[in-house]
Amino acid sequence: MEGDVVEYRIDRRSGVPAYVQIVRQTEQALRMGVLQVGDRLPTAKEVVAATAINPNTVFRAYRDLEQAGLVRSRRGLGTFVTRSLARPGAEDGSPLRAELARWIGRARETGLDRDDVLALVTAALDEHERSGDARHRPPEHHGTQERDERHQRDERHEHDPGRPARREEDI
Numbered sequence: 001m002e003g004d005v006v007e008y009r010i011d012r013r014s015g016v017p018a019y020v021q022i023v024r025q026t027e028q029a030l031r032m033g034v035l036q037v038g039d040r041l042p043t044a045k046e047v048v049a050a051t052a053i054n055p056n057t058v059f060r061a062y063r064d065l066e067q068a069g070l071v072r073s074r075r076g077l078g079t080f081v082t083r084s085l086a087r088p089g090a091e092d093g094s095p096l097r098a099e100l101a102r103w104i105g106r107a108r109e110t111g112l113d114r115d116d117v118l119a120l121v122t123a124a125l126d127e128h129e130r131s132g133d134a135r136h137r138p139p140e141h142h143g144t145q146e147r148d149e150r151h152q153r154d155e156r157h158e159h160d161p162g163r164p165a166r167r168e169e170d171i
Helices: 018-031 044-051 055-067 095-109 114-130 144-155
Strands: 071-074 078-081
Touching: 018 055, 044 055, 055 071, 055 078, 095 114
Parallel strands: none
Antiparallel strands: 071 078
16 A cells, blocks of 8 residues: 555454454544545555455455545546544654653553553543543544444445445545
């Protein structure tokens, strides 16, 4: 995927559908400022070559991203970022990221692994939101649970043989 800004990694053991992983990784790259408005996402062919997933899975992820207003497909040219989710402080090199990196280093030194760190951060965020500070969440985060539930519901239909296949040039 030479020249592309993002490379997708699919964890087949996670239980999360591959298209949802692509959507989440794209959203994360948008939040972190890795992807910028105007950047081209890898083509379905490039993603398939790198991850060995079905092209329709990539098309579905890109369609969901397009419906969310984050990307736009241009026939024959590719799929391009149309909106950023980046917030000040989240970008590489920011003081907040540096402080978080130091904190993660300390957590790892105490023996916490990735899952432990994620659980700790999630618990702290949950506590923070319960304390009434949920008003500080960016609007893009509202509705995440509903979107995930929709993805899970739609997952049952992902391999529907009656559903027409989409061609790469349609994305």
